[in-house]
Structure formats: C-alpha cells, structure tokens
Amino acid sequence: MKLEMRDTPGQLVAALKPISALGGNIIAVIHQRDASSTAESLDVQIVLELPEGRLDRLLEMLKAEGVNVVRIGEERLLHMSSLILIGHLMHTDLSDTVDRIDRTGFAEVTEMSLVMPAINAPSSARITIRSVNAEDMRKAIDILRAVADQKDILIIEPLEEM
Amino acid sequence: MRIVLLGFGSVGQGIARAIHTKDLGITITGCADSRSGVVDDAGIDIGAALERKQKTGYCGDTRITPMDVVATAEYDVLVEVTPTNVTTGEPASSHIRTAIERGKHVVTSNKGPIALAYRDLQAAARRNGVCLKYEATVCGAIPLINAMQEGLAGNTVTRLLGVLNGTCNYILTRMSEEGLTYEQALMEARELGYAEADPTYDVKGIDAAIKLVILANTVLHLDKTLDDVETTGIDLLTPDALRLADEQDCTIRLIGEIVPGDGVLRVSPRIIPKTHPLVVEGTLNAVTVETDMAGEITFIGRGAGSTETASAVISDLLSIRDRYVQGS
Structure with missing residues (x-):
C-alpha cells in the first residue's frame, strides 16, 4: 500500500511512528523533490505492509499527529500460494x-x-493464488481441493505458504 | 544377554552378522525364518546359520516353527523382524504377545503390530513388567523415536514433517534431476533394488502413512489408524509438474505431515523449496520436528537397508540390556 503526504518539517518522523506502533512494515520511503514545489512542502510516498484491518486506525493516528495524507494507494493482496494441478484440466473446464x-x-x-x-x-498447470490474509488463503485452497476432487484432478500443495 | 531372532531375511541376517562380528555381549539362543528354526540354549552357531541360509534358503530345521522358538527357547529378548503385514499384523503380533506373556522383552522392526495393536501390546508389556521397543519401524537408521521420547522429552510437538519413504524419494529425485517420467524412474529404482516388483505399497504412500500412524500413536499419544491418514501417492506425477516447480526454485517430494493440535495426518506430494532441509537426495529419509522449546529439529539418514535397520534394532537391544538385564 502506498501513502502520499505533504512534507512539512517533522512530518516524516510523525508519520513513521504510528506505522511501526501498529505492527506495520515500511518497505520504502520515497522523498521526491518536485521542481515546482516549495521548500517547506514536499510530497513523500511511503510504501508499507500493514496487518489487515488496521488501516483506519493508522489514518486516525496520522491525523492526530498532524500528518496530512494526500492519497492512499491500492491495497495489494500480500498472501500468495503456488499450487500444481495435474489431470485433464482443459476437458474439465479450466476456466471454471x-x-x-x-x-x-x-x-x-x-x-x-x-x-x-x-x-x-x-x-499440468501451476497456478498462483493471492489473498489478503492467511485465513482467506486456507479457504481458497479448501475450495480448490473440493473442485479437484470433483474433477479428478491431482492437486499438489506447497509445504509452506510463500 | 540372550535373544531369539524371528525373521532371517535381509534385516534378520544384518542383525545376526552384526552380533557375530561385533563384540556386543549378545548371544542368540534361537532363530527362525518362515519355514525353519533352530534352538540352542547355549547359543547357536551364527556363522553356520548364515551359511546354511545362504546355501539352502533355510536357517534351521524345517520341523521347528517360529512359534516353537518363541515359546520354548531360553532368552531375555525377542527380536521380531519378520515381514510386515499391515492388514492383520500377523504372525508377528502373536509372536510378540507370546513372548510378553512369558515375561520377555521385545524389540521389533515390524510395522504391522505397532501400527495396528500398539496400545494392547504396550499394556501387556507393562502388565508383565517388560519392555517393548520399535525404533526400527520408522526411518531405519535414524534414531527418531528415541530422540523424540528421550531427547525431546517435555517438548510439545506442534508439527512433524517427514520424507519417510526412500523409494518415493529416489523416484522423485530422478524425475526432478533428469526429467525422467514416473515410469522410467520407477523402472530404474527396481533395477537398483530400491523398489519392489509390486511397488503399490510404496508409491501410493501407504508405507509412509503407516509410519505416520506409528509416530502419532507412540510418540505423539494420538489414537489413529491407517484410515485416518489422508493419503495421496506419487504415481500420477508428471515430469511437467516437476518442471513447473523447478521454475520457482522448488521441487516436489512426498511428505508425511502430522499436526497434533488438529489431529491431521496427511501423506501427499508437496511443493517444497529446494533449500528446505527436507529436500534430501536419493533413498535418504528426513524428518523435521517443530517443538515449543527446542524449535525446529531435522534428522536426516538412511531409512532402509539391512545393516541400517540392524543399527536401530541393536540400539534398542543395548538400551534394554543396560536398563533391565544388567549382569545377565
């Protein structure tokens, strides 16, 4: 997820503190000086991972710190699992x-x-499934197992989620 | 210490050879294969029995049955290494019961009785004040049961993962490394003596499932049968599937998994990163135990073979001697 904010003195530190307080992980801080911008107001982009359901709390905390969030980027699905399917995949309607x-x-x-x-x-096919959290991934794999069972497809699951 | 040895195939001969050539302080007072037996309370001539078996296919006198040996010989420990029957556990279960009722300790490599009747047999052993040991039933030379019962005592096991079948691991290693089809790799395994003429028991995951049941019931105190194990074999795997895994720096291995908290027992081919400690080559076995105090521990070693299985049996024997038969 990407947060964009106005950079005024002290705002960056104020913005980073609540992220770690909520168990988030900061992936990148991009501090780009735009030619048209003035010295006291810069755009800062923060790319971060945050446990699910804590975004609203983060925004509240940022607001309390006086950080002005300009834009919130797209939430990405961070949980990923690759599985291999073996069987008559086309004849059993792969798109279904x-x-x-x-x-x-x-x-x-x-x-x-x-x-x-x-x-x-x-x-044989390798498919990659993404989900927002581990519980959803487990549910998705359970669904795939049921479908595989129905269609006589062998499903090879990963030992650990990646 | 005096023992009788039931089963004089590859494992039985491996044990006899080790006792014959190493100075272990063990005397064999009786031995039997499925068609003959020999009893001598002063100690049988092991060299002669091995030679006789080699030349004639019989280790002793055809008038003496294995049960005669168990029921009449003078000994401290029965070593039961006859072939496994996973449906009935017989005749091994009867041999073991008879020995226990006579107040004899038992060491076995036979998976049948331990997978099917562990509770009963262990209760009978306790009643009779004797010891029942079975290290050789799981993962051959790897001292897994001993490590889990003694070395990791007090730990809570949260998960156990294992490569428990050398035949499957050999086939998957060859499919992955050489791009062989399942049929080609199986044929190669047969030529090398790693696979039986009828490989069903191994490649369908049944052998691995039985080992999971044994581990579940003996060291993890669950109450499971073979029917409780969700079992998928490796016989439908394609070289394409291994290639698809390889593209992600992974491979496919047949993994047995126990999650004691959920009661899950599962044997299935799984995608696993090549750098994972369970990715071992050829016929090796490997087991990772996840525990609360010790963290993760992985054991790697030879899971089958005459001398390797003898190693596990002899370790059980010496442990019994030190604890129970000292001075005899």
Missing part, C-alpha cells in the same frame, strides 16, 4: 476451476502456467 476461486471475492488466481504434452495425456 479458476473462476471458482475468483468468484469468492477474497482470493484470486493471478498467474497460471499450463503444459499440455499430448492429446489424452494429463496436463
């Missing part, structure tokens, strides 16, 4: 298989590599 995950609204298939060796031979 993917759709069952996408349809949940809390997880989505963001990447897929498919290998189809020969007609009638089982194909």
Whole structure:
C-alpha cells in the first residue's frame, strides 16, 4: 500500500511512528523533490505492509499527529500460494476451476502456467493464488481441493505458504 | 544377554552378522525364518546359520516353527523382524504377545503390530513388567523415536514433517534431476533394488502413512489408524509438474505431515523449496520436528537397508540390556 503526504518539517518522523506502533512494515520511503514545489512542502510516498484491518486506525493516528495524507494507494493482496494441478484440466473446464476461486471475492488466481504434452495425456498447470490474509488463503485452497476432487484432478500443495 | 531372532531375511541376517562380528555381549539362543528354526540354549552357531541360509534358503530345521522358538527357547529378548503385514499384523503380533506373556522383552522392526495393536501390546508389556521397543519401524537408521521420547522429552510437538519413504524419494529425485517420467524412474529404482516388483505399497504412500500412524500413536499419544491418514501417492506425477516447480526454485517430494493440535495426518506430494532441509537426495529419509522449546529439529539418514535397520534394532537391544538385564 502506498501513502502520499505533504512534507512539512517533522512530518516524516510523525508519520513513521504510528506505522511501526501498529505492527506495520515500511518497505520504502520515497522523498521526491518536485521542481515546482516549495521548500517547506514536499510530497513523500511511503510504501508499507500493514496487518489487515488496521488501516483506519493508522489514518486516525496520522491525523492526530498532524500528518496530512494526500492519497492512499491500492491495497495489494500480500498472501500468495503456488499450487500444481495435474489431470485433464482443459476437458474439465479450466476456466471454471479458476473462476471458482475468483468468484469468492477474497482470493484470486493471478498467474497460471499450463503444459499440455499430448492429446489424452494429463496436463499440468501451476497456478498462483493471492489473498489478503492467511485465513482467506486456507479457504481458497479448501475450495480448490473440493473442485479437484470433483474433477479428478491431482492437486499438489506447497509445504509452506510463500 | 540372550535373544531369539524371528525373521532371517535381509534385516534378520544384518542383525545376526552384526552380533557375530561385533563384540556386543549378545548371544542368540534361537532363530527362525518362515519355514525353519533352530534352538540352542547355549547359543547357536551364527556363522553356520548364515551359511546354511545362504546355501539352502533355510536357517534351521524345517520341523521347528517360529512359534516353537518363541515359546520354548531360553532368552531375555525377542527380536521380531519378520515381514510386515499391515492388514492383520500377523504372525508377528502373536509372536510378540507370546513372548510378553512369558515375561520377555521385545524389540521389533515390524510395522504391522505397532501400527495396528500398539496400545494392547504396550499394556501387556507393562502388565508383565517388560519392555517393548520399535525404533526400527520408522526411518531405519535414524534414531527418531528415541530422540523424540528421550531427547525431546517435555517438548510439545506442534508439527512433524517427514520424507519417510526412500523409494518415493529416489523416484522423485530422478524425475526432478533428469526429467525422467514416473515410469522410467520407477523402472530404474527396481533395477537398483530400491523398489519392489509390486511397488503399490510404496508409491501410493501407504508405507509412509503407516509410519505416520506409528509416530502419532507412540510418540505423539494420538489414537489413529491407517484410515485416518489422508493419503495421496506419487504415481500420477508428471515430469511437467516437476518442471513447473523447478521454475520457482522448488521441487516436489512426498511428505508425511502430522499436526497434533488438529489431529491431521496427511501423506501427499508437496511443493517444497529446494533449500528446505527436507529436500534430501536419493533413498535418504528426513524428518523435521517443530517443538515449543527446542524449535525446529531435522534428522536426516538412511531409512532402509539391512545393516541400517540392524543399527536401530541393536540400539534398542543395548538400551534394554543396560536398563533391565544388567549382569545377565
């Protein structure tokens, strides 16, 4: 997630403190001087990870510190799992298989590599699922397991989430 | 210390050879294979029995059955290393019960009785004041059971993960490294003697599942049967699947998993980073135990083989001698 704020003296420190207080992880602080901007007012971008559900609290704390948040970037889905499927993937409607995950609204298939060796031979695919949190990932994988069972697809799960 | 040895195949002969060549203070007063037996309370001639087995296929007299040896010989410990029957546990379970009722300690490498009847057998052993040990049933030479019962005593195990079947690990290693198909890798494993003529028991994950049941019931104090293990084998894996894993610096291994808190027992092929300690080569076995105090501990070693299994059996024997039979 990306936060943009006006840079006035002391604001950067004031902005960073609540992030760590809420268990967030600061990935980058981009401090870019724009030619048109004046010395006392700069734009600062902070890229950060924050445990789910704490964004509102962060914004309140920033406001209390007098930090003026200009814009909040897109929330990214940080949990990711790659799984491998083996079976007659096309004949069992691969787009439906993917759709069952996408349809949940809390997880989505963001990447897929498919290998189809020969007609009638089982194909193999690696799919990457993303979700906002671990619980949603677990639910998404449970759905995929049920679909795989129904369609006679072998599903190879990762030992650990990546 | 006097022992009788039931089962004179590869494991039994490995134990006999070790006792014959190393000065362990162990005398074999009886031994039997499925078709013959020999009893001598003064100690049998081990060299002669090994030679006889090699030449004729019999270790002793065809009129003497394994049960005769258990029931009549003079000994302190029964070593039960007959082939595993996972459906009934027999005839090993009867051999073990008979020895326990006679007040004899038991050491076994046989997975059947331990997976099917551990509670009963352990209760009988306690009643009779004898010891039942089974280190060799899981992961051959790796002293896993001893490490979990003694070395990690007091720890709470939050998860156990293991590569428990050398045949599967060999096949997956070859598929991953050489791009072989499952069939090609299996054929190679057979030629090298790593896979049985009927590989079902190994490649379908049944062998690994039985080992999970043994670990669950003996060291993790759960109450599980083979039916409780969600089991998926490796026989449907494609070289493409291994290539897809490889693209992400991962590979695929057959992993047995126990999560005691959830009661989950699972054997399935899993995607695993190549740098993970459980990614071992060839027929090796590996087990990672996650605990509350000791953190993560990984054991790696040879999971099968005549001398390797003998190592586990002899360690059990010496531990019994030191605790119970001292001075005899």
